[in-house]
Amino acid sequence: MPAPPRPSIHLLPGHAKRLRHGHPWAYSNELRMDAEAKALPPGSVVRVLDVGGEALGCAIFNPHSLIAARLLADDPDAVIDREFFRARLEAAVALRARLFDEPYYRLAHAEADRLPGLAIDRFGDVLAVQANSAGMDRLLPELLAALDEMFSPRAVVLRSDSPARTHEGLERSVSVASGVLDGPVEVHEDGVRYLADPVAGQKTGWYFDQRSSRSFIARLSGEGRVLDLYSYSGGFALRAAAAGARHVVAVDRSEAALALGERSAELNGVAARCRFVRAEAFAEMARLAADGERYDVVVADPPSFVKSRKELKPGLRGYRKMTRLAATLTAPGGYLFVASCSHNVEPQAFAEAVRRGLADAGRSGRVLRAAGAAPDHPQHPALPESAYLKSLTLRLD
Numbered sequence: 459m460p461a462p463p464r465p466s467i468h469l470l471p472g473h474a475k476r477l478r479h480g481h482p483w484a485y486s487n488e489l490r491m492d493a494e495a496k497a498l499p500p501g502s503v504v505r506v507l508d509v510g511g512e513a514l515g516c517a518i519f520n521p522h523s524l525i526a527a528r529l530l531a532d533d534p535d536a537v538i539d540r541e542f543f544r545a546r547l548e549a550a551v552a553l554r555a556r557l558f559d560e561p562y563y564r565l566a567h568a569e570a571d572r573l574p575g576l577a578i579d580r581f582g583d584v585l586a587v588q589a590n591s592a593g594m595d596r597l598l599p600e601l602l603a604a605l606d607e608m609f610s611p612r613a614v615v616l617r618s619d620s621p622a623r624t625h626e627g628l629e630r631s632v633s634v635a636s637g638v639l640d641g642p643v644e645v646h647e648d649g650v651r652y653l654a655d656p657v658a659g660q661k662t663g664w665y666f667d668q669r670s671s672r673s674f675i676a677r678l679s680g681e682g683r684v685l686d687l688y689s690y691s692g693g694f695a696l697r698a699a700a701a702g703a704r705h706v707v708a709v710d711r712s713e714a715a716l717a718l719g720e721r722s723a724e725l726n727g728v729a730a731r732c733r734f735v736r737a738e739a740f741a742e743m744a745r746l747a748a749d750g751e752r753y754d755v756v757v758a759d760p761p762s763f764v765k766s767r768k769e770l771k772p773g774l775r776g777y778r779k780m781t782r783l784a785a786t787l788t789a790p791g792g793y794l795f796v797a798s799c800s801h802n803v804e805p806q807a808f809a810e811a812v813r814r815g816l817a818d819a820g821r822s823g824r825v826l827r828a829a830g831a832a833p834d835h836p837q838h839p840a841l842p843e844s845a846y847l848k849s850l851t852l853r854l855d
Contacts, residue, residue, distance in 0.1 A: 469514075470509065500523075506527055518574065538600070547608060548608070615639065616634075668694075690712070696726060747786045759796075828848070
């Protein structure tokens with residue numbers, strides 16, 4: 459029996475321009491949300507039609523989400539199966555092979571890799587998969603089949619615990635979809651070996667997005683005293699120690715993350731120069747300042763302070779306070795790295811919060827580098843909001 463025709467959704471008059479110009483989303487208020495559309499199961503693959511009936515492509519559709527349609531392909535009748543995923547993943551792997559020597563990276567980065575609502579991190583022979591849209595969640599069997607054919611992974615972890623899933627009406631959970639994991643996995647980065655936990659760690663277990671900034675900060679850290687705040691499992695700290703820093707302090711609230719950092723320090727032979735401190739970063743900065751501590755390099759890479767637009771003002775005050783405290787701990791002629799992963803914070807607003815924090819600390823300096831995520835986290839050109847990560851590296855007088 460031939461497959462039933464693919465259902466169609468219809469754009470309202472005047473709302474086709476953005477999609478025609480390359481935007482990958484259609485919002486619910488741009489679509490004719492009639493009874494037929496509302497009855498479609500979340501995650502359905504649909505044809506997207508303009509008001510005149512012209513097909514603009516196929517998409518995954520969720521009638522209960524603000525981002526109702528996410529384009530998959532220009533062909534409205536494209537077959538979305540394991541071969542579709544294999545082709546998209548092969549393109550993603552080819553790009554990463556030009557960027558990195560070893561298979562430790564963000565393998566698929568959602569819309570920018572033409573896999574909307576999907577993130578995959580690669581830890582050698584272990585894969586961590588996040589399906590953050592109803593469509594990708596529904597297509598997981600085809601995706602997992604493609605991953606198995608391409609990589610024969612030792613294990614695939616489904617990190618179905620992102621807060622974004624709640625906006626799609628999806629449950630949150632973590633599971634091992636295939637294979638067996640008997641503990642943390644290794645991450646290799648420019649000769650440094652880290653331990654990461656794809657099952658119980660934050661996000662997918664590791665933050666590949668700060669790779670380029672870790673390399674830059676490592677070059678500034680040789681023979682210096684380094685403070686790594688919000689360290690997680692020692693991302694910046696271990697790179698600094700491996701680059702020759704004589705004394706490194708890593709601060710985080712997570713006992714489990716710090717334990718992985720300590721084990722990683724042993725793996726790299728730098729444990730004697732590293733100290734891991736469980737503490738709340740603001741309180742620890744205030745304590746260190748009161749004790750007169752100063753560091754040649756200070757890193758402040760916090761979790762998101764702004765998870766929604768209503769949190770913008772208090773979040774910016776948080777970045778300002780963080781910068782003030784971190785700058786106070788930075789020695790004259792030292793380097794300060796500050797970052798924000800809050801996609802609701804514009805780069806200009808973040809830079810202004812940093813400027814005010816420096817002024818509050820009575821410090822001056824110059825910006826050496828403004829950066830975003832590493833290149834395995836590409837940005838979709840029509841989605842400026844996907845440029846979530848921003849950082850500034852300054853030399854302070």
